Amino acid sequence: MTRQALVPPIAEVPPEVEQLRVEVRTFLAGELSGGRFTPRCDAWLAGWDEEFSRALARRGWIGMTLPPEYGGHGRSTLERFAVTEELLAAGAPVAAHWIADRQMGPSLLRFGTDQQKQRFLPAIARGECFFGIGMSEPDAGSDLASVRMRASGGDGGWILDGTKVWTSGAHHAHALVVLARTEAVDPDNRHGGLSQFIVMTDSPGLTINPIRLLTGEHHFNEVVFDGVVVPDELVLGTIGNGWQQVTSELAFERSGPERILSTYPLLAHVVACVRLSGDGSHHPQMGALLARLWTLRQMSLAIASSLGGGVAADVPAALVKDLGTRFESEVIELARLVLDVEPDPTSTDPGARLLAQAELHAPGFTIRGGTNEILRGVVARAVGLR
Amino acid sequence: MTTDLDALEAGVADLLSDLCTPERLAAVEGDLDRQLWEALESAELTRVGVPEEAGGSGGSLAESAVVLRLAGERAASLPLAETSMIVGPVLAAAGLAVPDGPLTVGLGEVTAQRSAEGWRVRGLLRRVPYGGLADTVAGMATTADGRLIFRVPTSATKVVAGRNVAGEPRDDIAVDIDLPPTSVAAVPEDAEREIRLRGALSRAVLVAGAAQAALDLSVRYAQERMQFGRPIAAFQAVQQHIAGLAAEAAAARAAADAAVRVCGHGFGSAAAGLAVAAAKARTAQAAGTVAAIAHQVHGAIGMTQEHPLRFTTTRLWAWRSEWGGERQWTQHIANVAVSLDDQDLWPMLVGM
Ligand SMILES: Cc1cc2nc3c(=O)[nH]c(=O)nc-3n(C[C@H](O)[C@H](O)[C@H](O)COP(=O)(O)OP(=O)(O)OC[C@H]3O[C@@H](n4cnc5c(N)ncnc54)[C@H](O)[C@@H]3O)c2cc1C
Numbered sequence: 001m002t003r004q005a006l007v008p009p010i011a012e013v014p015p016e017v018e019q020l021r022v023e024v025r026t027f028l029a030g031e032l033s034g035g036r037f038t039p040r041c042d043a044w045l046a047g048w049d050e051e052f053s054r055a056l057a058r059r060g061w062i063g064m065t066l067p068p069e070y071g072g073h074g075r076s077t078l079e080r081f082a083v084t085e086e087l088l089a090a091g092a093p094v095a096a097h098w099i100a101d102r103q104m105g106p107s108l109l110r111f112g113t114d115q116q117k118q119r120f121l122p123a124i125a126r127g128e129c130f131f132g133i134g135m136s137e138p139d140a141g142s143d144l145a146s147v148r149m150r151a152s153g154g155d156g157g158w159i160l161d162g163t164k165v166w167t168s169g170a171h172h173a174h175a176l177v178v179l180a181r182t183e184a185v186d187p188d189n190r191h192g193g194l195s196q197f198i199v200m201t202d203s204p205g206l207t208i209n210p211i212r213l214l215t216g217e218h219h220f221n222e223v224v225f226d227g228v229v230v231p232d233e234l235v236l237g238t239i240g241n242g243w244q245q246v247t248s249e250l251a252f253e254r255s256g257p258e259r260i261l262s263t264y265p266l267l268a269h270v271v272a273c274v275r276l277s278g279d280g281s282h283h284p285q286m287g288a289l290l291a292r293l294w295t296l297r298q299m300s301l302a303i304a305s306s307l308g309g310g311v312a313a314d315v316p317a318a319l320v321k322d323l324g325t326r327f328e329s330e331v332i333e334l335a336r337l338v339l340d341v342e343p344d345p346t347s348t349d350p351g352a353r354l355l356a357q358a359e360l361h362a363p364g365f366t367i368r369g370g371t372n373e374i375l376r377g378v379v380a381r382a383v384g385l386r
Numbered sequence: 387m388t389t390d391l392d393a394l395e396a397g398v399a400d401l402l403s404d405l406c407t408p409e410r411l412a413a414v415e416g417d418l419d420r421q422l423w424e425a426l427e428s429a430e431l432t433r434v435g436v437p438e439e440a441g442g443s444g445g446s447l448a449e450s451a452v453v454l455r456l457a458g459e460r461a462a463s464l465p466l467a468e469t470s471m472i473v474g475p476v477l478a479a480a481g482l483a484v485p486d487g488p489l490t491v492g493l494g495e496v497t498a499q500r501s502a503e504g505w506r507v508r509g510l511l512r513r514v515p516y517g518g519l520a521d522t523v524a525g526m527a528t529t530a531d532g533r534l535i536f537r538v539p540t541s542a543t544k545v546v547a548g549r550n551v552a553g554e555p556r557d558d559i560a561v562d563i564d565l566p567p568t569s570v571a572a573v574p575e576d577a578e579r580e581i582r583l584r585g586a587l588s589r590a591v592l593v594a595g596a597a598q599a600a601l602d603l604s605v606r607y608a609q610e611r612m613q614f615g616r617p618i619a620a621f622q623a624v625q626q627h628i629a630g631l632a633a634e635a636a637a638a639r640a641a642a643d644a645a646v647r648v649c650g651h652g653f654g655s656a657a658a659g660l661a662v663a664a665a666k667a668r669t670a671q672a673a674g675t676v677a678a679i680a681h682q683v684h685g686a687i688g689m690t691q692e693h694p695l696r697f698t699t700t701r702l703w704a705w706r707s708e709w710g711g712e713r714q715w716t717q718h719i720a721n722v723a724v725s726l727d728d729q730d731l732w733p734m735l736v737g738m
Contacts, residue, residue, distance in 0.1 A: 057580075142613050145534075146613075214696035214700065215691075270553065337712060337713045340713045340714065342711075343551050343704075344550060363681030363699075364689055367685055372682070373621070
């Protein structure tokens with residue numbers, strides 16, 4: 001019996017990738033000193049800054065892996081990895097283009113028609129087309145296959161009725177990728193009869209209502225579809241193949257550096273404080289966390305380089321997301337001990353502020369993109385337990 | 387004794403369940419719930435633990451802890467801890483009357499000098515709970531020859547508003563005022579230590595209450611929320627999570643109750659110091675785990691402003707770091723432990 005490797009082979013990073021990191025750091029230092037952003041935790045959810053996204057696009061750092069004929073830059077997955085990692089580590093505001101760049105680019109490239117590619121990919125790469133993900137519904141969270149959003153076929157198009165929730169960034173996005181039922185549920189094949197649609201957010205019949213986070217921030221939304229017409233040319237991929245398409249994207253969604261680095265700005269601040277204080281009492285804990293981070297990066301990088309080669313990586317991705325998101329929360333524990341401040345989102349002290357951001361956003365780390373319990377189910381199945 | 391506490395608990399729980407509904411909590415967010423204060427006041431529950439001679443309702447520390455724990459469980463928006471457990475009793479012990487209305491307390495850098503009428507008090511109190519909204523704020527000042535406790539109407543101070551992660555007011559208060567001798571009293575050197583211990587104990591008690599609320603909400607939600615055709619409570623992963631939450635809530639409650647019992651004999655002893663340190667550190671540990679599990683069980687909806695879970699979890703995060711975070715209190719315990727001879731560690735732990 002051959003055992004499946006849990007993690008793809010460790011990646012060899014070519015020198016031009018490391019050169020790219022230097023360029024990104026130089027750019028970020030300039031933006032920071034120019035006061036164009038303030039580092040924050042969870043900036044890939046909370047840092048919506050279209051100006052900043054366009055500045056990145058001008059440097060060719062959005063849609064990096066897309067082919068040049070679609071406005072992309074033909075760079076490698078590892079090059080994209082390096083750029084996103086640098087941006088996240090700096091706490092830069094990358095939320096606006098995040099979904100378009102991470103998910104829609106690759107997904108359109110794989111499943112889109114040539115017309116769809118022409119229409120969306122160049123705009124994505126210019127930082128001018130932002131996407132949201134319309135998968136979850138009030139009764140379809142972990143059990144995604146139970147989505148109720150109904151898409152009925154008519155002549156030349158589809159009519160969508162239903163409600164999506166937790167749709168991050170929908171209120172700013174130009175389009176959503178929506179999972180809907182195109183056939184009634186078949187109890188013997190619950191994953192059949194689902195399809196993906198690209199829905200423009202200015203479509204008649206589509207209403208976007210804010211759902212405020214517990215902090216009062218507006219990041220995600222309820223999106224109500226009341227007879228929204230979607231033309232045939234905006235069907236993504238094949239009707240009835242929605243489940244396969246969605247699950248094939250999960251590795252992209254789950255294994256990236258954003259599942260590791262949501263609290264890195266806080267960790268960096270903590271290390272800086274320890275350096276200044278000269279107090280060695282927290283060194284063992286700090287070192288342990290840095291060892292975890294070092295290892296997590298290697299795992300995430302290994303998956304990124306295997307994704308470039310088209311290998312299925314959903315199991316390694318599930319493992320990395322489970323480990324990575326728990327690491328993100330552990331950073332908070334160290335920060336509380338070292339900083340010993342009362343967290344306050346409005347504080348002028350960066351420690352109190354970063355800690356409050358991390359603390360208040362942390363519950364989402366192990367929920368969004370598939371809960372850790374569901375991820376462990378994936379791993380349990382892979383190692384042969386069910 | 388126990389039955390008295392049970393009766394008190396039942397009465398307070400009844401009163402609060404009507405007055406601290408999620409709708410009410412949302413309406414008074416960031417504010418001091420005056421309506422609730424009045425209701426507690428007429429039930430003589432705002433100054434339990436403060437002797438009657440000083441204007442309190444009398445009662446033991448254990449009784450004031452019951453009221454406070456339930457206030458924590460219901461996320462009540464008022465400076466009850468400050469009034470009844472932290473500074474009310476200390477003002478009374480110093481011979482000062484405890485004024486009517488919400489009373490709060492802060493520490494900071496304050497000095498006092500004799501003036502024609504009494505004392506000139508100047509300085510800054512930091513992160514004072516409901517500072518700008520309470521009627522009276524108390525603090526400690528340093529003089530040329532010792533320490534004073536003082537109280538001053540908040541209207542006579544300058545308030546810089548601040549917040550904790552639960553949105554509760556935590557204001558900086560600047561004082562620069564002449565106070566009459568009836569508002570100022572000399573206190574022994576260890577009065578500040580007592581205030582710090584009472585502050586930490588109050589947060590341990592509040593966390594124990596909030597942990598219970600998080601458990602109740604999680605159990606209820608797990609039984610209601612359906613996924614994959616069954617309540618999520620049917621999944622062993624969810625059961626194990628909630629069982630872990632229950633254990634942490636139980637530990638928080640035990641630590642808080644035990645510390646209250648020890649401190650019922652006074653705050654002056656080393657045993658009281660250790661009990662408060664252990665209870666504060668342990669409840670802070672529990673707070674993090676409890677909030678994380680409660681959120682995990684609730685999924686995305688628990689992270690929203692509309693859902694009542696946040697009233698509890700944001701307070702768990704806030705309270706665990708107030709009146710000294712884990713670092714300070716675990717260090718205290720470790721310092722005591724290493725300062726002892728080998729054969730004295732066990733007696734320290736068992737208290738004799
Ligand atoms: C910050 C944030 C942003 C998000 N953004 C988006 C977005 O842009 N687009 C989008 O479509 N969705 C988004 N989501 C939704 C996210 O995908 C869902 O929250 C997630 O899939 C879980 O669903 P749920 O919240 O309904 O929890 P539930 O599925 O109700 O789960 C509740 C609890 O039960 C557990 N559970 C459920 N089933 C099982 C099982 N079989 N075995 C063991 N345990 C189980 C879960 O692990 C969890 O602990 C976002 C969520 C968050 C928190």
